[in-house]
Amino acid sequence: MPEKPYQDLNSYFRSLFGGRVHKVTVDAGLNCPNRDGTISTGGCIYCNARGSGTGAHAQGLSIRQQIERGRERIARRFKTDRVMAYFQSFTNTYAPLDHLKALYAEALSVDGVVGLAIGTRPDCVTPEVLDLLASHARRFLIWVEYGLQSAHDHTLALINRGHDLACFERAVAATQGRNIKICAHVILGLPGETRQEMLETADIIAGMGIDGVKLHLLYVVHGTALASLYREGRYHCLEQEEYADLVCAFIERLPPSMVIQRLTGDPHPNELVAPTWSLEKRKTLEMILARFRERDTWQGKYFIPE
Numbered sequence: 001m002p003e004k005p006y007q008d009l010n011s012y013f014r015s016l017f018g019g020r021v022h023k024v025t026v027d028a029g030l031n032c033p034n035r036d037g038t039i040s041t042g043g044c045i046y047c048n049a050r051g052s053g054t055g056a057h058a059q060g061l062s063i064r065q066q067i068e069r070g071r072e073r074i075a076r077r078f079k080t081d082r083v084m085a086y087f088q089s090f091t092n093t094y095a096p097l098d099h100l101k102a103l104y105a106e107a108l109s110v111d112g113v114v115g116l117a118i119g120t121r122p123d124c125v126t127p128e129v130l131d132l133l134a135s136h137a138r139r140f141l142i143w144v145e146y147g148l149q150s151a152h153d154h155t156l157a158l159i160n161r162g163h164d165l166a167c168f169e170r171a172v173a174a175t176q177g178r179n180i181k182i183c184a185h186v187i188l189g190l191p192g193e194t195r196q197e198m199l200e201t202a203d204i205i206a207g208m209g210i211d212g213v214k215l216h217l218l219y220v221v222h223g224t225a226l227a228s229l230y231r232e233g234r235y236h237c238l239e240q241e242e243y244a245d246l247v248c249a250f251i252e253r254l255p256p257s258m259v260i261q262r263l264t265g266d267p268h269p270n271e272l273v274a275p276t277w278s279l280e281k282r283k284t285l286e287m288i289l290a291r292f293r294e295r296d297t298w299q300g301k302y303f304i305p306e
């Protein structure tokens with residue numbers, strides 16, 4: 001186990017590449033079937049029109065330009081120019097295969113890029129897309145990041161995800177065996193979910209042979225269905241201490257090999273409705289580490305291998 005009580009992304013990259021690697025966020029200008037009317041037009045109840053996007057594509061920046069700018073920033077700050085191109089905005093396998101081919105190839109052609117991280121939905125991967133990614137996995141590190149958010153179908157319906165757990169399981173099974181790393185995104189604090197249900201999500205993904213997880217706090221942003229629920233008093237945010245404790249309890253159920261890529265989200269201050277503490281990222285991370293110490297726990301403490 002590295003210095004932290006969990007396997008963080010920096011330690012993972014150091015073990016693979018012998019030094020620092022950072023992610024550069026890429027906005028490829030793609031859409032999402034849960035917003036364009038294919039599944040629904042409303043999207044997930046917490047998603048606003050930006051869809052976690054940076055807006056770089058709308059500003060006319062090519063993939064190459066976005067990565068080069070990000071790489072320069074990282075080189076100044078961290079003294080490394082090795083980066084992973086992280087296709088984050090909307091659904092990054094949701095386009096014709098030739099278009100995806102060109103996008104991924106452009107990213108991988110930029111100096112210093114050691115791999116791709118592709119954020120997508122579990123209902124948006126085809127064998128052809130996975131073959132394409134697997135072809136790059138011979139020379140580069142390739143991660144696919146599937147949004148799951150919760151392993152409970154009643155929650156997935158309530159938040160209008162437009163897919164169920166079985167869909168996620170199929171996507172994971174189709175991805176495994178292709179030398180592609182799999183990360184699951186999970187949100188803590190979804191409406192109607194009990195602590196027990198959130199921890200059941202940990203147990204379910206712990207048994208799936210997944211390589212990494214990103215944990216997010218559910219926060220409320222303007223222009224979303226969740227903001228209406230919040231204003232009507234029908235949704236209550238987690239408290240900071242509660243979140244820190246939940247994160248520890250979640251991680252102690254995961255296998256020690258899983259890379260914990262994120263411990264919380266990064267709300268845009270101008271878009272945030274609640275909770276205001278979600279802007280205190282450093283404090284939240286410190287509270288999580290303190291909670292690990294107080295609970296005398298670590299990643300994998302309660303993981304039971306099958």
Ligand code: SF4
Nearest residue numbers: 032043044047051090
């Ligand atoms: S899948 Fe992602 S981009 Fe699409 S509506 Fe949900 S959160 Fe937004």
